[in-house]
Amino acid sequence: MNPKLGIIKQCIIKAYNREIKELHFYMTLLQKPVSNVTIHVDIKRRFRSTFATFEIDACQFFRSTRRNPIANAVYSFFHLQVYSNINHTCPYDHDVVVDSLRIADHINLPVPLGLGEYEIKTYWYVLKKLSVIINVNFMISE
Template identity: 35%
Template sequence: MEEQQQIKLEQHIATQARKTEEASGAAKLCARVSAKENLFSLHSGSAFYRLQCIVAHVTFTNLKCNFTDRKIGNFQHCHIKAVNRTHKYISVYANIYTKPLNNVSINIRSMRYNSGYKPFFFDVTFDACKFLKKPRHPILILFYNTLKDRSNMNHTCPYNHDIIVDKLYTGDHELEFTRYLPVPMGDYAIFVIFYVYNVEACTVNLYLRITN
Protein backbone atom coordinates (compact mmCIF):
# COMPACT_ATOMS: atom_id res chain seq x y z
CA MET A 1 0.00 0.00 0.00
CA GLU A 2 2.80 2.42 0.92
CA GLU A 3 4.59 1.59 -2.34
CA GLN A 4 1.44 2.34 -4.33
CA GLN A 5 1.01 5.67 -2.56
CA GLN A 6 4.63 6.57 -3.32
CA ILE A 7 4.12 5.72 -6.99
CA LYS A 8 1.01 7.91 -7.10
CA LEU A 9 2.90 10.78 -5.47
CA GLU A 10 5.77 10.46 -7.97
CA GLN A 11 3.27 10.45 -10.84
CA HIS A 12 1.58 13.53 -9.40
CA ILE A 13 4.93 15.35 -9.07
CA ALA A 14 5.84 14.42 -12.65
CA THR A 15 2.51 15.80 -13.88
CA GLN A 16 3.01 19.08 -12.01
CA ALA A 17 6.56 19.35 -13.35
CA ARG A 18 5.28 18.99 -16.91
CA LYS A 19 2.70 21.70 -16.25
CA THR A 20 5.39 24.01 -14.93
CA GLU A 21 7.63 23.31 -17.91
CA GLU A 22 4.76 24.00 -20.29
CA ALA A 23 4.14 27.31 -18.58
CA SER A 24 7.77 28.35 -19.17
CA GLY A 25 7.74 31.06 -16.56
CA ALA A 26 5.26 33.37 -14.97
CA ALA A 27 4.14 35.09 -18.16
CA LYS A 28 2.83 31.95 -19.85
CA LEU A 29 1.21 30.64 -16.69
CA CYS A 30 -0.59 33.92 -16.13
CA ALA A 31 -1.64 33.94 -19.79
CA ARG A 32 -3.79 30.89 -19.05
CA VAL A 33 -5.87 32.96 -16.69
CA SER A 34 -8.54 35.10 -18.32
CA ALA A 35 -8.23 38.87 -18.27
CA LYS A 36 -11.09 38.99 -15.83
CA GLU A 37 -9.32 36.62 -13.43
CA ASN A 38 -5.84 38.04 -13.94
CA LEU A 39 -6.44 41.16 -11.90
CA PHE A 40 -9.50 41.66 -9.76
CA SER A 41 -10.69 43.25 -6.55
CA LEU A 42 -11.72 41.26 -3.50
CA HIS A 43 -13.91 42.96 -0.94
CA SER A 44 -13.11 41.87 2.61
CA GLY A 45 -14.77 43.86 5.36
CA SER A 46 -13.97 47.51 4.72
CA ALA A 47 -10.75 46.84 2.83
CA PHE A 48 -10.16 46.10 -0.83
CA TYR A 49 -7.28 43.91 -1.98
CA ARG A 50 -6.05 43.68 -5.56
CA LEU A 51 -4.76 40.21 -6.34
CA GLN A 52 -2.13 39.89 -9.07
CA CYS A 53 -1.48 36.73 -11.07
CA ILE A 54 2.08 35.66 -10.21
CA VAL A 55 4.14 32.52 -9.72
CA ALA A 56 5.97 31.90 -6.44
CA HIS A 57 7.82 29.04 -4.81
CA VAL A 58 6.24 27.78 -1.59
CA THR A 59 8.19 25.78 1.00
CA PHE A 60 6.65 24.29 4.13
CA THR A 61 9.00 25.00 7.03
CA ASN A 62 7.13 23.71 10.10
CA LEU A 63 3.85 22.16 11.18
CA LYS A 64 2.39 22.09 14.69
CA CYS A 65 -0.80 20.25 15.63
CA ASN A 66 -2.44 20.08 19.05
CA PHE A 67 -5.77 18.92 20.43
CA THR A 68 -6.76 21.31 23.20
CA ASP A 69 -9.68 19.03 24.09
CA ARG A 70 -8.50 15.39 24.17
CA LYS A 71 -12.07 14.21 24.67
CA ILE A 72 -12.80 15.22 21.09
CA GLY A 73 -9.75 13.65 19.46
CA ASN A 74 -6.00 13.31 19.16
CA PHE A 75 -3.40 13.55 16.40
CA GLN A 76 -2.01 10.18 15.30
CA HIS A 77 0.57 11.98 13.21
CA CYS A 78 1.29 15.49 11.97
CA HIS A 79 4.49 15.92 9.96
CA ILE A 80 6.35 17.38 7.00
CA LYS A 81 8.47 15.20 4.72
CA ALA A 82 10.79 16.18 1.89
CA VAL A 83 9.98 15.00 -1.63
CA ASN A 84 13.22 16.44 -3.01
CA ARG A 85 15.46 19.44 -2.40
CA THR A 86 12.81 21.95 -3.39
CA HIS A 87 9.47 20.41 -2.42
CA LYS A 88 7.90 18.98 0.72
CA TYR A 89 4.54 17.54 1.64
CA ILE A 90 2.49 17.48 4.82
CA SER A 91 0.46 14.60 6.21
CA VAL A 92 -1.98 14.80 9.11
CA TYR A 93 -4.14 12.12 10.73
CA ALA A 94 -6.59 13.18 13.44
CA ASN A 95 -8.41 10.50 15.40
CA ILE A 96 -11.92 11.79 16.14
CA TYR A 97 -13.61 10.42 19.25
CA THR A 98 -16.74 12.59 19.13
CA LYS A 99 -18.79 11.42 16.17
CA PRO A 100 -20.62 12.48 14.18
CA LEU A 101 -19.30 16.00 13.67
CA ASN A 102 -22.07 18.26 12.44
CA ASN A 103 -21.34 21.50 14.29
CA VAL A 104 -17.86 22.74 13.40
CA SER A 105 -16.52 26.29 13.18
CA ILE A 106 -13.07 27.25 11.95
CA ASN A 107 -10.94 30.34 12.45
CA ILE A 108 -8.15 30.90 9.91
CA ARG A 109 -5.54 33.62 10.35
CA SER A 110 -2.67 34.41 8.04
CA MET A 111 0.47 35.69 9.75
CA ARG A 112 3.64 37.30 8.46
CA TYR A 113 6.99 37.17 10.24
CA ASN A 114 8.33 40.60 11.18
CA SER A 115 10.13 40.41 14.53
CA GLY A 116 7.61 37.72 15.42
CA TYR A 117 4.49 36.49 13.64
CA LYS A 118 1.93 39.25 13.24
CA PRO A 119 -1.58 39.23 11.67
CA PHE A 120 -1.51 39.80 7.92
CA PHE A 121 -4.17 40.06 5.19
CA PHE A 122 -7.06 38.05 6.63
CA ASP A 123 -8.62 36.65 9.79
CA VAL A 124 -11.90 34.85 9.22
CA THR A 125 -14.16 32.62 11.32
CA PHE A 126 -16.84 30.61 9.56
CA ASP A 127 -19.30 27.75 9.94
CA ALA A 128 -17.51 24.84 8.24
CA CYS A 129 -20.67 22.82 7.63
CA LYS A 130 -22.42 25.75 5.92
CA PHE A 131 -19.33 26.49 3.83
CA LEU A 132 -19.00 22.87 2.66
CA LYS A 133 -22.65 22.90 1.67
CA LYS A 134 -22.37 26.16 -0.25
CA PRO A 135 -18.84 27.63 -0.64
CA ARG A 136 -18.84 31.39 -1.11
CA HIS A 137 -15.86 33.21 0.42
CA PRO A 138 -13.24 33.67 -2.38
CA ILE A 139 -10.17 33.17 -0.17
CA LEU A 140 -11.66 30.17 1.60
CA ILE A 141 -12.48 28.64 -1.77
CA LEU A 142 -8.83 28.98 -2.81
CA PHE A 143 -7.73 27.16 0.35
CA TYR A 144 -10.42 24.52 -0.05
CA ASN A 145 -9.57 23.82 -3.70
CA THR A 146 -5.94 23.30 -2.72
CA LEU A 147 -6.87 20.92 0.09
CA LYS A 148 -9.86 18.91 -1.09
CA ASP A 149 -8.06 16.45 -3.41
CA ARG A 150 -5.56 15.56 -0.68
CA SER A 151 -7.98 15.24 2.21
CA ASN A 152 -11.21 13.53 3.21
CA MET A 153 -12.50 16.93 4.36
CA ASN A 154 -14.22 17.20 0.99
CA HIS A 155 -17.89 16.55 1.67
CA THR A 156 -20.75 18.08 3.60
CA CYS A 157 -21.48 17.37 7.25
CA PRO A 158 -21.86 15.16 9.21
CA TYR A 159 -18.36 13.64 9.53
CA ASN A 160 -18.44 10.08 10.82
CA HIS A 161 -14.76 9.36 10.30
CA ASP A 162 -11.27 10.46 11.27
CA ILE A 163 -9.76 13.47 9.48
CA ILE A 164 -6.91 12.88 7.04
CA VAL A 165 -4.65 15.12 4.96
CA ASP A 166 -2.54 12.86 2.78
CA LYS A 167 0.68 14.20 1.24
CA LEU A 168 -0.34 17.77 0.48
CA TYR A 169 2.46 18.75 -1.89
CA THR A 170 3.88 22.28 -2.14
CA GLY A 171 3.88 22.15 -5.93
CA ASP A 172 0.08 22.24 -5.83
CA HIS A 173 0.25 25.63 -4.13
CA GLU A 174 2.59 27.06 -6.74
CA LEU A 175 0.33 26.16 -9.65
CA GLU A 176 -3.00 26.98 -8.06
CA PHE A 177 -3.17 29.00 -4.83
CA THR A 178 -0.27 31.35 -5.59
CA ARG A 179 -1.79 32.43 -8.88
CA TYR A 180 -3.51 35.00 -6.66
CA LEU A 181 -0.94 35.79 -4.01
CA PRO A 182 -1.40 39.31 -2.63
CA VAL A 183 1.71 39.09 -0.45
CA PRO A 184 5.42 39.89 -0.77
CA MET A 185 8.08 37.22 -0.38
CA GLY A 186 9.00 36.16 3.16
CA ASP A 187 8.08 33.86 6.04
CA TYR A 188 4.44 33.27 6.82
CA ALA A 189 2.17 31.11 8.94
CA ILE A 190 -1.42 29.98 8.71
CA PHE A 191 -3.00 29.50 12.14
CA VAL A 192 -6.15 27.39 12.21
CA ILE A 193 -8.44 26.80 15.19
CA PHE A 194 -11.21 24.19 15.01
CA TYR A 195 -14.27 24.52 17.26
CA VAL A 196 -16.67 21.62 17.83
CA TYR A 197 -20.05 22.62 19.29
CA ASN A 198 -18.50 26.04 20.06
CA VAL A 199 -15.70 24.47 22.14
CA GLU A 200 -12.08 24.84 20.98
CA ALA A 201 -11.06 21.36 19.84
CA CYS A 202 -7.65 21.66 18.17
CA THR A 203 -5.15 23.95 16.50
CA VAL A 204 -3.04 23.48 13.38
CA ASN A 205 -0.24 25.95 12.67
CA LEU A 206 1.43 25.70 9.28
CA TYR A 207 4.62 27.68 8.66
CA LEU A 208 5.85 28.40 5.15
CA ARG A 209 8.31 30.45 3.15
CA ILE A 210 7.47 32.19 -0.11
CA THR A 211 10.24 33.01 -2.58
CA ASN A 212 10.32 33.90 -6.27
Protein backbone atom coordinates (compact mmCIF):
# COMPACT_ATOMS: atom_id res chain seq x y z
CA MET A 1 0.00 0.00 0.00
CA ASN A 2 1.15 3.50 -0.78
CA PRO A 3 1.94 4.99 2.67
CA LYS A 4 1.08 8.48 1.41
CA LEU A 5 -2.51 7.41 0.71
CA GLY A 6 -3.39 5.96 4.10
CA ILE A 7 -2.64 3.77 7.09
CA ILE A 8 -4.29 0.41 7.69
CA LYS A 9 -5.15 0.43 11.37
CA GLN A 10 -7.02 -2.86 11.45
CA CYS A 11 -7.24 -5.90 9.18
CA ILE A 12 -8.51 -8.92 11.08
CA ILE A 13 -10.33 -12.11 10.10
CA LYS A 14 -11.99 -13.49 13.23
CA ALA A 15 -13.64 -16.86 13.64
CA TYR A 16 -17.29 -16.26 14.52
CA ASN A 17 -17.84 -20.01 14.73
CA ARG A 18 -16.46 -23.09 12.92
CA GLU A 19 -18.08 -22.22 9.61
CA ILE A 20 -18.26 -18.42 9.60
CA LYS A 21 -15.45 -15.87 9.71
CA GLU A 22 -15.80 -12.10 10.06
CA LEU A 23 -13.62 -9.49 8.38
CA HIS A 24 -12.88 -6.24 10.22
CA PHE A 25 -10.95 -3.60 8.27
CA TYR A 26 -10.17 0.05 9.03
CA MET A 27 -8.01 2.37 6.94
CA THR A 28 -7.34 6.01 7.71
CA LEU A 29 -7.08 8.07 4.53
CA LEU A 30 -4.25 10.59 4.65
CA GLN A 31 -5.02 12.14 1.25
CA LYS A 32 -8.58 13.45 1.26
CA PRO A 33 -10.71 13.71 -0.74
CA VAL A 34 -10.19 10.71 -3.00
CA SER A 35 -12.04 11.32 -6.24
CA ASN A 36 -10.34 9.25 -8.95
CA VAL A 37 -10.25 5.49 -8.25
CA THR A 38 -9.74 2.75 -10.83
CA ILE A 39 -9.61 -0.95 -9.95
CA HIS A 40 -7.93 -3.47 -12.26
CA VAL A 41 -9.07 -7.06 -11.55
CA ASP A 42 -7.54 -10.37 -12.69
CA ILE A 43 -9.33 -13.64 -11.88
CA LYS A 44 -7.62 -16.94 -12.57
CA ARG A 45 -7.43 -20.53 -11.51
CA ARG A 46 -4.30 -21.04 -9.47
CA PHE A 47 -1.25 -21.88 -11.59
CA ARG A 48 -3.17 -21.24 -14.83
CA SER A 49 -3.79 -18.29 -17.09
CA THR A 50 -6.21 -15.48 -16.30
CA PHE A 51 -9.78 -16.18 -17.45
CA ALA A 52 -11.31 -12.81 -16.54
CA THR A 53 -9.73 -9.39 -16.48
CA PHE A 54 -11.42 -6.01 -16.34
CA GLU A 55 -11.12 -2.47 -15.05
CA ILE A 56 -13.68 -0.56 -13.05
CA ASP A 57 -13.94 3.16 -12.52
CA ALA A 58 -15.02 2.92 -8.87
CA CYS A 59 -16.53 6.39 -8.85
CA GLN A 60 -18.61 5.63 -11.96
CA PHE A 61 -19.61 2.21 -10.56
CA PHE A 62 -21.82 3.84 -7.92
CA ARG A 63 -23.16 6.53 -10.26
CA SER A 64 -24.46 4.09 -12.86
CA THR A 65 -27.07 1.36 -12.88
CA ARG A 66 -25.31 -0.21 -15.89
CA ARG A 67 -22.48 -1.80 -13.92
CA ASN A 68 -19.86 -4.38 -14.82
CA PRO A 69 -21.81 -7.62 -14.15
CA ILE A 70 -18.92 -9.46 -12.45
CA ALA A 71 -18.03 -6.49 -10.24
CA ASN A 72 -21.69 -5.99 -9.37
CA ALA A 73 -22.06 -9.70 -8.50
CA VAL A 74 -19.07 -9.54 -6.13
CA TYR A 75 -20.25 -6.27 -4.56
CA SER A 76 -23.76 -7.65 -4.02
CA PHE A 77 -22.59 -11.10 -2.91
CA PHE A 78 -20.49 -9.72 -0.05
CA HIS A 79 -23.20 -7.16 0.86
CA LEU A 80 -20.59 -4.41 0.84
CA GLN A 81 -23.39 -1.85 0.73
CA VAL A 82 -24.32 -3.06 4.24
CA TYR A 83 -20.96 -3.91 5.82
CA SER A 84 -18.85 -1.02 4.51
CA ASN A 85 -18.91 2.71 4.07
CA ILE A 86 -17.69 2.47 0.45
CA ASN A 87 -21.25 2.50 -0.82
CA HIS A 88 -21.48 5.91 -2.48
CA THR A 89 -19.95 7.87 -5.33
CA CYS A 90 -16.75 9.85 -5.05
CA PRO A 91 -15.34 11.83 -3.42
CA TYR A 92 -14.31 9.82 -0.38
CA ASP A 93 -13.46 12.23 2.39
CA HIS A 94 -13.61 9.74 5.26
CA ASP A 95 -11.80 6.65 6.47
CA VAL A 96 -12.58 3.28 4.86
CA VAL A 97 -14.38 0.80 7.10
CA VAL A 98 -15.52 -2.79 6.56
CA ASP A 99 -17.16 -4.02 9.75
CA SER A 100 -18.22 -7.59 10.58
CA LEU A 101 -18.40 -8.79 6.97
CA ARG A 102 -19.29 -12.46 7.31
CA ILE A 103 -17.59 -15.08 5.16
CA ALA A 104 -19.10 -18.57 5.35
CA ASP A 105 -17.38 -21.84 4.43
CA HIS A 106 -20.40 -22.97 2.40
CA ILE A 107 -21.50 -20.27 0.02
CA ASN A 108 -23.49 -20.04 -3.18
CA LEU A 109 -21.45 -18.09 -5.68
CA PRO A 110 -23.20 -15.64 -8.02
CA VAL A 111 -21.13 -16.92 -10.96
CA PRO A 112 -20.52 -20.55 -12.00
CA LEU A 113 -17.01 -21.72 -11.10
CA GLY A 114 -15.72 -25.28 -11.15
CA LEU A 115 -13.87 -27.06 -8.37
CA GLY A 116 -10.31 -25.90 -7.75
CA GLU A 117 -8.14 -23.12 -6.39
CA TYR A 118 -8.70 -19.54 -7.52
CA GLU A 119 -6.91 -16.25 -7.19
CA ILE A 120 -8.33 -12.74 -7.50
CA LYS A 121 -5.78 -9.95 -7.81
CA THR A 122 -6.93 -6.36 -7.56
CA TYR A 123 -4.82 -3.31 -8.29
CA TRP A 124 -6.25 -0.05 -6.93
CA TYR A 125 -5.16 3.15 -8.65
CA VAL A 126 -5.81 6.51 -7.00
CA LEU A 127 -5.17 9.53 -9.25
CA LYS A 128 -3.68 7.08 -11.79
CA LYS A 129 -0.98 5.90 -9.34
CA LEU A 130 -0.90 2.30 -8.11
CA SER A 131 -1.81 2.64 -4.45
CA VAL A 132 -3.06 -0.72 -3.14
CA ILE A 133 -2.76 -4.36 -4.23
CA ILE A 134 -5.16 -6.89 -2.71
CA ASN A 135 -4.89 -10.62 -3.43
CA VAL A 136 -7.60 -13.08 -2.45
CA ASN A 137 -7.07 -16.84 -2.71
CA PHE A 138 -9.86 -19.36 -2.23
CA MET A 139 -10.70 -22.98 -2.99
CA ILE A 140 -13.97 -24.48 -4.17
CA SER A 141 -14.38 -28.09 -3.08
CA GLU A 142 -17.19 -30.58 -2.69
